[in-house]
Amino acid sequence: RTFRNCATIAGLIERRFPGKEKTGRQMTVSSDLIYDVLRGHDPDHILLKATRADAAHGLLDVRRLGDLLSRTNERIVHKALDQISPLAVPVMLEIGRESVSGEAQEALLEEASSELMRIG
Amino acid sequence: MTLAVVAPQIPAMEMEFRGETLLVDPRGCLFWPKESLLVVSDLHLEKGSSFAARKGSFMPPYDTHATLEQLALCVTDWQPKTIVSLGDSFHDEDATSRLPQSCRLALNQLMEGREWIWISGNHDPIPPENLGGIFCTELMIGPINFLHEPLLDFAQGEIAGHLHPAAKIRRRGKAVRRRCFAGDGKRLIMPAFGAFTGGLNVKDEAFDGLFSRTEMQAWLLGKETVYRINGQQLVS
Numbered sequence: 001r002t003f004r005n006c007a008t009i010a011g012l013i014e015r016r017f018p019g020k021e022k023t024g025r026q027m028t029v030s031s032d033l034i035y036d037v038l039r040g041h042d043p044d045h046i047l048l049k050a051t052r053a054d055a056a057h058g059l060l061d062v063r064r065l066g067d068l069l070s071r072t073n074e075r076i077v078h079k080a081l082d083q084i085s086p087l088a089v090p091v092m093l094e095i096g097r098e099s100v101s102g103e104a105q106e107a108l109l110e111e112a113s114s115e116l117m118r119i120g
Numbered sequence: 121m122t123l124a125v126v127a128p129q130i131p132a133m134e135m136e137f138r139g140e141t142l143l144v145d146p147r148g149c150l151f152w153p154k155e156s157l158l159v160v161s162d163l164h165l166e167k168g169s170s171f172a173a174r175k176g177s178f179m180p181p182y183d184t185h186a187t188l189e190q191l192a193l194c195v196t197d198w199q200p201k202t203i204v205s206l207g208d209s210f211h212d213e214d215a216t217s218r219l220p221q222s223c224r225l226a227l228n229q230l231m232e233g234r235e236w237i238w239i240s241g242n243h244d245p246i247p248p249e250n251l252g253g254i255f256c257t258e259l260m261i262g263p264i265n266f267l268h269e270p271l272l273d274f275a276q277g278e279i280a281g282h283l284h285p286a287a288k289i290r291r292r293g294k295a296v297r298r299r300c301f302a303g304d305g306k307r308l309i310m311p312a313f314g315a316f317t318g319g320l321n322v323k324d325e326a327f328d329g330l331f332s333r334t335e336m337q338a339w340l341l342g343k344e345t346v347y348r349i350n351g352q353q354l355v356s
Contacts, residue, residue, distance in 0.1 A: 012179070030318045034180060037168075037315050041182035106342055108291045109298070113340075113347040 003051040004031040010047060133339065133346040135301075137308055138263040138277040144301055144339050146346045148313045149194045150279070155261060158198050161206035161268075161281030162312035163187055164243070165223075166215035173218070179316065184219065186315035188226045201234055204259060206281040206310060207241025207268025209248070216248040227251065241268040241282065270330055276306045283326055284312040286319025287338040287354045295355070298342065302327070304335040304351075311341060323356035 007013050013031055038045050084092060132143040132151065143151040150159040165187060168179040195203065210216060219227075228251075230236075236253035240246070247255035259266040263277045270280040288297040299311035299319045307330065311319065320326060322338060336351030 033316050033318065037182050037186045038180050041185060042180060045180065104294070105296045106344075108289065108294060108296050109340055109342055109347040109349075111291055112289045112349050112353055115350075115353065 002055045003035045003047065006047050006050045006054065007031050007034065012047070131345050133348065135303075135339070137279075137303070137305070140262065140264065144346050145194060145198075146341045146344060147190060147194055148299060148311045148341055149191075149198075150301070150310060151198045151200065152264075156199075156201040157204060157261070158194065158200035158202070159204045159206060159266065159279065159310065160191060160194070160313040161310040162208040162241070162284060162314055162317055163191070163205060164208055164211045164312065164314035164317050166218045167211040167314060167316045169218045170211045170215065173214075174212075181220075183315040184223045185226075187313065188223055188230070190315070191313070192226065192230060195230055202237065203230070203234060204237045204239065204266055206266060206279070207239045208243040208281065208312075209238055209241065210244040212243060213246060215244070216251060224251075239266060239268050270307060270309060272329060274307070278307045279310065280307070281310045281312070283309055284317055284319050285309050285322050285327070285338070286311070287322050287340050287349065288356070289340075289349060289353055290355050297321075298340040298347075300341060301339040302331065303337060303339075304331040306335075307331065321356055322351075323354060 004013070008031075012034070035051075038048055042048075132145045135142045135144050140152065140154060143153065145151060148160070151157070152159070165184045166181075168181040168183040171179045172181065231252055237259060238244075238248065238251075238253050238255045239259060240255065240257050257267065265274075265278050267278065267280050269282040270278060285300050285302040286297055287300040287302070288295055290296075297319070300322070301311060302309045302322050309327075309330070322331075322336075331351070333351065338349050338351060338354060340347040340349060
């Protein structure tokens with residue numbers, strides 16, 4: 001997804017809005033496909049560098065997290081709580097909002113295909 | 121339904137079609153063991169460079185490499201005596217002239233020691249230059265007829281490409297969309313093999329009238345295996 005944003009800004013792909021008619025035989029290429037091919041064949045491509053830089057800040061600011069961890073200097077006290085702490089509320093709200101696609105997709109496909117077995 | 125294990129990580133799914141056993145490879149190719157025949161469709165080689173030439177849109181031009189690499193893996197695993205490329209092998213008529221030398225060599229290597237059949241598609245209606253292989257519009261082997269574009273009015277046993285089928289399911293509030301083989305026992309449409317090819321949902325009107333509504337099934341390409349899903353479970 002981050003790559004898609006970079007590619008759109010770079011003008012490599014166009015945004016598609018629902019309802020916009022495809023003019024003539026407009027051919028489009030999915031950003032996922034370009035991303036996969038680039039990763040395999042030109043991993044230092046500038047768009048990939050930009051994607052990695054953006055991703056480091058997107059969902060989680062890796063640098064700030066790294067700084068925090070160095071500051072604590074291994075002085076971390078872990079305390080299991082009985083109830084959700086008020087300090088955790090912002091994180092709790094984020095659960096379910098961002099989806100990361102991966103193995104879950106294969107599991108869903110497996111479920112759908114085994115339903116076929118039961119019926120037929 | 122049995123799974124034949126090709127390489128340790130690639131299980132192919134058996135499919136009965138017109139009395140023949142075919143193997144559906146999750147990488148998007150089809151293997152016919154009895155004829156030692158490997159079928160791929162819609163390679164769209166040099167689609168990346170075609171975009172650069174015609175539209176000024178600079179796609180990374182590695183799609184041909186990626187496609188041929190994937191094809192080489194399939195060929196190594198299946199060791200077919202014959203390979204059929206089911207049309208739209210080249211994205212446009214000048215594609216062969218844009219083929220990088222390394223790809224040309226790779227292609228020649230794949231063709232060596234085996235029969236290669238190019239079926240003409242709408243993107244590549246004339247034979248590729250200086251590439252070898254046999255060129256035709258249709259190929260009939262036993263009960264199976266290979267051609268590029270599925271005909272509305274046809275004799276049974278057609279394996280075609282052209283439409284780049286993809287299927288989508290929705291479960292637990294999530295949607296999953298994959299390229300797929302689509303068939304109803306009388307006709308089978310192959311997914312597009314090319315690296316930069318996408319997929320058109322089988323529920324789209326382009327597929328109207330091609331399959332029996334009740335018999336239609338989709339074989340979705342998973343990461344490491346094929347998922348056979350009933351047509352009625354698919355969403356648009």
